[in-house]
Amino acid sequence: MALRPYEEIVGPLVIPARGKHYTLPIISLQDGLRMHAAAHGGEDLSLADLTTIILGDARQQMLDDGVPLAVIDRALWAGIADYQQGREAAEQVWENGVPKAVLEELTKILTQAPTTPPAAESTTPPPGSGTTTKPKRARASRGKASSPTGS
Numbered sequence: 001m002a003l004r005p006y007e008e009i010v011g012p013l014v015i016p017a018r019g020k021h022y023t024l025p026i027i028s029l030q031d032g033l034r035m036h037a038a039a040h041g042g043e044d045l046s047l048a049d050l051t052t053i054i055l056g057d058a059r060q061q062m063l064d065d066g067v068p069l070a071v072i073d074r075a076l077w078a079g080i081a082d083y084q085q086g087r088e089a090a091e092q093v094w095e096n097g098v099p100k101a102v103l104e105e106l107t108k109i110l111t112q113a114p115t116t117p118p119a120a121e122s123t124t125p126p127p128g129s130g131t132t133t134k135p136k137r138a139r140a141s142r143g144k145a146s147s148p149t150g151s
Contacts, residue, residue: 013082013090015058015075017067024079025056035083054079 015022027035031053038045051059054076062072077098082090093099 009087013079013087015062015078015094017062017071017075018065020065022058022062022067022075024054024058024075024082027053027083032083050080051076054083 010026012026013024015024034043034045035050035053037043038050055062055072058075059072062075074094074097078090078094081093
């Protein structure tokens with residue numbers, strides 16, 4: 001069996017929409033490592049960052065050409081599938097959308113994600129955590145005892 005040209009195997013994903021073709025960038029090693037770290041909880045990666053990595057300049061080109069957001073979203077998911085599972089998976093996502101199980105898993109992850117970034121969390125212990133201290137009472141003086149009349 002002869003090997004196919006390398007560009008056919010890992011070449012850029014081309015998204016056809018509204019009579020035009022939009023070429024997604026090939027993901028760099030650095031961006032691939034960032035996405036891998038984010039998937040395993042090691043780095044925060046915003047949706048904007050992910051969109052830039054996957055769609056690159058094609059996103060703005062599609063917006064400029066009036067491509068509907070649903071199509072741009074499908075292109076993003078196809079690009080993610082292409083990166084993670086290969087061209088066949090990308091074609092499946094492009095033609096059929098994101099599998100329901102994947103969407104459910106993502107929804108679960110997003111609803112469990114903290115809303116406050118760890119760096120912004122308070123270091124003050126919450127009430128009732130057992131780490132608070134009660135004010136101490138002042139000790140009675142060891143001086144003279146007061147007289148029964150208070151003088």
